[in-house]
Amino acid sequence: MENHVVHNPESAGLQERIKTLIVSGEFEMGEKISEDQLAKRFATGKATIRHALAGLAAVGLIQVRPRIGTFIFSLDASEFDRLNELREILECAAVRIAMRSNHQMFLIDLRKNVDRAGALNFRDNYYQAYRILDREFHRLPFAHAKNKYLTDAYEAIEIKIWAMRSLLTFPDDHFEKSLDAHRTIVTLLESGRVEDACQRLQTHIQKSFSTIEKNLLGSN
Incomplete structure (x- = not known):
């Protein structure tokens, strides 16, 4: 059976909103964020937040550190x-x-x-x-x-x-x-x-x- 990528318009829109906050300086580089925090802020479910964060992590804007947390990117x-x-x-x-x-x-x-x-x-x-x-x-x-x-x-x-x-x-x-x-x-x-x-x-x-x-x- 073929695997198909399911496009999630809500998640895609949320990714853009989070990008805007990052660009505007609303989130600082290296700041720790959580699914609960974002779900409350954007009034949406954790599944949508998780999907959006995965997309942002794929392009390097979010850094996921196992057993530590999820962070806005940072650079030295x-x-x-x-x-x-x-x-x-x-x-x-x-x-x-x-x-x-x-x-x-x-x-x-x-x-x-x-x-x-x-x-x-x-x-x-x-x-x-x-x-x-x-x-x-x-x-x-x-x-x-x-x-x-x-x-x-x-x-x-x-x-x-x-x-x-x-x-x-x-x-x-x-x-x-x-x-x-x-x-x-x-x-x-x-x-x-x-x-x-x-x-x-x-x-x-x-x-x-x-x-x-x-x-x-x-x-x-």
Whole structure:
């Protein structure tokens, strides 16, 4: 008899809700969670919670330690560096594919993104608004590359990056430097200098967290 995977819409929806809480910093890295806690919070049964946690564990967002408990993922500084290395590879690959297959619309969307970010007002919830546009900027290459396997690989690590960002307070110049890097990347791509743009993107990713910030994350 064949085995079939049963799709559980309730569990899938719950996975997305838990992901949102992780990304927003509602759950801290390394925080212990329980089925009872989540069942009460989401007003659902333990079977649904268990199914959702299994799905999150499969992509590394939940860590199950036998006889100890279930925890939100955590990374030390060394693991973070390895994660960033993979991020560089995936984002640059997506940029190259997007430029080959759909460069006109890709460049239009990138330019719109940096223009919207540049128009943000510091007094108008700037940090949260910029984070949304920052995340969009790094997702755009995958949206235009339209390679499901590449996108799936990126999504498996991208949520960890943004969960970590939500736990830290960055100085004003961090956002200004980030936007400057985005503008430079777009300008290079618009002039056809794809490899130079990828090199700038790699440097930008490498500087996304300072040593101090990585150590702070590791201490959580």
